[in-house]
Amino acid sequence: MPRWGMVIDLDKCTACQACTIAxxxxxxxxxxxxxxxxxxxxxxxxxxxxxxxxxxxYPDLHARFIPRPCMHCEEPPCVAVCPVGATYLDDEGIVRVxxxxxxxxxxxxxxCPYAIRYFNWYAPxxxxxxxxxxxxxxxxxxxxxxxxxxxxIHRLEQAKREAAAQGRELTDADVxxxxxxxxxxxxxARYFGDLDDPESTVSRLASSPRAFKLMEDIGTExxxxxxxxxxx
Amino acid sequence: MSMTDEQxxxxxxxxxxxxxxIGRGFVLTVVVLAGIVAFGAFAYAWQLVxxxxxxxxxxxxxxxxxxxxxxxxxxxxxxxxxxxAILRLVNAKWRLPITRAAEVVTVCALGVGAFNIVLxxxxxxxxxxxxIHGRIQSPIMWDFYSIMLYLTCSFLYLYLxxxxxxxxxxxxxxxxKRLYRFLALGYTGAPKQKHLLExxxxxxxxxxxxxxxxxxxxxxxxFSMTTQPMWHSTIMGPYFVMGAIFSxxxxxxxxxxxxxxxxxxxxxxxxxxxxxxxxxxxVMTITWLYFTVAEYMTTLYGxxxxxxxxxxxxxxxxxxxxxWSQVVFCFVIPFIILASSRLRTIAGTVVAGIxxxxxxxxxxxxxxxPTLTNPRMPIxxxxxKPTWVEIAIMVASxxxxxxxxxxxxxxxxxVSIWELEEDxxxxxxxxxxxxxEVVAEGKAAAGPx
Numbered sequence: 199m200p201r202w203g204m205v206i207d208l209d210k211c212t213a214c215q216a217c218t219i220a221x222x223x224x225x226x227x228x229x230x231x232x233x234x235x236x237x238x239x240x241x242x243x244x245x246x247x248x249x250x251x252x253x254x255x256y257p258d259l260h261a262r263f264i265p266r267p268c269m270h271c272e273e274p275p276c277v278a279v280c281p282v283g284a285t286y287l288d289d290e291g292i293v294r295v296x297x298x299x300x301x302x303x304x305x306x307x308x309x310c311p312y313a314i315r316y317f318n319w320y321a322p323x324x325x326x327x328x329x330x331x332x333x334x335x336x337x338x339x340x341x342x343x344x345x346x347x348x349x350x351i352h353r354l355e356q357a358k359r360e361a362a363a364q365g366r367e368l369t370d371a372d373v374x375x376x377x378x379x380x381x382x383x384x385x386x387a388r389y390f391g392d393l394d395d396p397e398s399t400v401s402r403l404a405s406s407p408r409a410f411k412l413m414e415d416i417g418t419e420x421x422x423x424x425x426x427x428x429x430x
Numbered sequence: 431m432s433m434t435d436e437q438x439x440x441x442x443x444x445x446x447x448x449x450x451x452i453g454r455g456f457v458l459t460v461v462v463l464a465g466i467v468a469f470g471a472f473a474y475a476w477q478l479v480x481x482x483x484x485x486x487x488x489x490x491x492x493x494x495x496x497x498x499x500x501x502x503x504x505x506x507x508x509x510x511x512x513x514x515a516i517l518r519l520v521n522a523k524w525r526l527p528i529t530r531a532a533e534v535v536t537v538c539a540l541g542v543g544a545f546n547i548v549l550x551x552x553x554x555x556x557x558x559x560x561x562i563h564g565r566i567q568s569p570i571m572w573d574f575y576s577i578m579l580y581l582t583c584s585f586l587y588l589y590l591x592x593x594x595x596x597x598x599x600x601x602x603x604x605x606x607k608r609l610y611r612f613l614a615l616g617y618t619g620a621p622k623q624k625h626l627l628e629x630x631x632x633x634x635x636x637x638x639x640x641x642x643x644x645x646x647x648x649x650x651x652x653f654s655m656t657t658q659p660m661w662h663s664t665i666m667g668p669y670f671v672m673g674a675i676f677s678x679x680x681x682x683x684x685x686x687x688x689x690x691x692x693x694x695x696x697x698x699x700x701x702x703x704x705x706x707x708x709x710x711x712x713v714m715t716i717t718w719l720y721f722t723v724a725e726y727m728t729t730l731y732g733x734x735x736x737x738x739x740x741x742x743x744x745x746x747x748x749x750x751x752x753x754w755s756q757v758v759f760c761f762v763i764p765f766i767i768l769a770s771s772r773l774r775t776i777a778g779t780v781v782a783g784i785x786x787x788x789x790x791x792x793x794x795x796x797x798x799x800p801t802l803t804n805p806r807m808p809i810x811x812x813x814x815k816p817t818w819v820e821i822a823i824m825v826a827s828x829x830x831x832x833x834x835x836x837x838x839x840x841x842x843x844x845v846s847i848w849e850l851e852e853d854x855x856x857x858x859x860x861x862x863x864x865x866x867e868v869v870a871e872g873k874a875a876a877g878p879x
Binding site: 238239249250280281284296300301302304305308309312313316317318319321341344412413 | 450452481482483486487488489490491493550551552553554556557559560562563564565567568570571652655656658702733802805806807808809812813841
């Protein structure tokens with residue numbers, strides 16, 4: 199059984215936000231519009247966080263841009279607090295949400311230290327004519343439920359089916375650029391794969407001395423690794 | 431207890447007076463309160479149609495007025511449970527006239543407070559998932575089950591001691607015979623029935639205390655079980671329990687003062703009751719300061735950046751006006767009033783009670799919102815402004831509690847008549863016994879001479 203994870207190389211990343219846009223389009227993430235955005239209700243399953251507090255003092259400030267999908271923690275606080283099992287860790291290590299079961303209590307949002315889960319304050323709305331661009335492989339989420347990054351599980355399922363049709367196992371090359379954010383990355387800064395396979399790209403990169411995880415000290419064991427940038 | 435052999439309530443006639451007739455004041459009160467509740471219902475309907483977007487909630491402030499009010503109203507319910515159950519257990523005589531009034535506060539506030547959780551849900555239509563798919567590892571499930579248990583027990587704890595009074599009304603009161611006959615459950619006051627009833631009430635009084643403590647502890651754990659800054663603290667459970675008793679006693683004092691004024695219950699709710707409740711409130715005021723200092727000092731000296739961001743936003747940042755008013759309302763005002771026996775009058779304790787309730791509501795606000803606006807992840811500082819929907823529902827919740835209370839006083843005596851009568855009988859017997867002893871002693875002394 200694979201354990202899916204991601205590695206993002208901050209040295210390669212140009213903070214161009216192509217990943218954010220690709221995710222928005224791939225996952226039918228609704229547009230909040232200017233009014234809702236002003237109320238802090240914009241929705242981006244993937245975002246690029248500007249950590250401007252950074253290190254050092256101006257003008258030698260070392261600011262940092264961190265692309266953030268869901269961390270798909272091994273010890274997910276959101277799963278622990280869900281009263282109805284609507285959010286859960288699946289067999290392959292992906293934290294998922296059952297939109298049909300979620301009661302909208304938003305406890306998972308308050309429990310997530312990474313602030314990467316989103317609530318549907320209103321029924322999702324799309325601009326007129328947008329329907330032809332909608333991705334038929336990703337379900338729309340109703341009003342009043344929580345949603346977030348799925349590691350593009352629909353693409354993963356499809357890749358598995360294709361491999362099975364060809365009578366072979368899923369390989370590292372099949373999945374390394376599989377999620378929409380990875381595929382769109384112009385700098386090749388992102389990798390996806392099985393962390394339990396010692397030969398996989400993500401496993402090799404995750405054991406690099408540059409590798410770190412967000413908030414490693416709070417015990418959530420995220421499966422998204424970052425490779426620290428070269429500061430020179 | 432003599433029940434059927436006399437008609438009327440003798441010297442306690444005034445206690446059933448509020449049940450009679452429907453005066454202008456009553457109608458006006460009910461209409462105004464029902465109007466406010468109806469507007470709150472409209473606001474909720476608005477939210478149901480459009481979604482939770484009509485509130486001021488956002489990311490990262492996903493919890494706001496509904497959760498604050500839920501905790502605040504459930505806290506108020508403590509006034510009833512704790513005063514009534516604890517004072518019953520220690521057999522404090524001065525509690526007799528006020529226990530019923532306190533227990534009604536419990537049931538009304540608890541029912542409305544618990545309903546506020548449903549108001550906060552994005553999908554109230556799926557509330558049954560809590561039972562069908564409930565997972566006991568979630569603190570929300572602990573809340574759900576403990577509140578249900580607390581609600582059931584506090585309802586029984588109100589109803590059971592009410593049964594003998596309902597039987598009195600059935601036998602001695604001319605109106606609503608059918609209702610009282612039904613609710614009295616065939617109670618006649620036979621020794622066997624009475625013994626059984628008192629046994630159950632005694633057991634319930636014992637059970638109520640741990641249940642109530644559990645409810646507010648797990649409400650606090652809703653927050654402290656997460657790793658969010660200034661929520662993840664071991665003091666939260668006791669802090670919530672203590673705060674609940676604090677605001678509960680304050681609310682009870684206010685309720686008693688209103689009942690006293692409206693129904694002329696000066697003889698029942700005397701200075702003694704207010705003075706004693708005031709002293710209890712004073713103890714809680716000092717305890718509140720102790721807990722608050724304990725909580726904030728450890729955060730300050732720990733000096734962890736994510737905790738300090740929340741700390742600073744409260745103490746000197748954007749929430750400073752609320753934080754420091756909370757200190758004034760929870761400590762300065764009540765302490766000055768209650769520490770002085772000259773100021774600890776009925777009016778004084780009422781002012782302190784109101785002050786404590788304003789302060790404790792602010793404390794719930796200060797616990798929930800600043801942590802959410804300052805997430806550990808540096809995604810920026812959030813903000814929260816409640817909308818008309820949340821404010822309307824908050825006012826309607828308060829009005830709903832008062833409305834339920836008013837309706838209760840129209841149907842049932844708000845002071846326990848049978849317990850007062852029983853106490854008088856015991857007093858009478860004791861007096862007769864003393865007189866008899868004195869007479870016997872006198873005879874013995876006179877004998878040999």
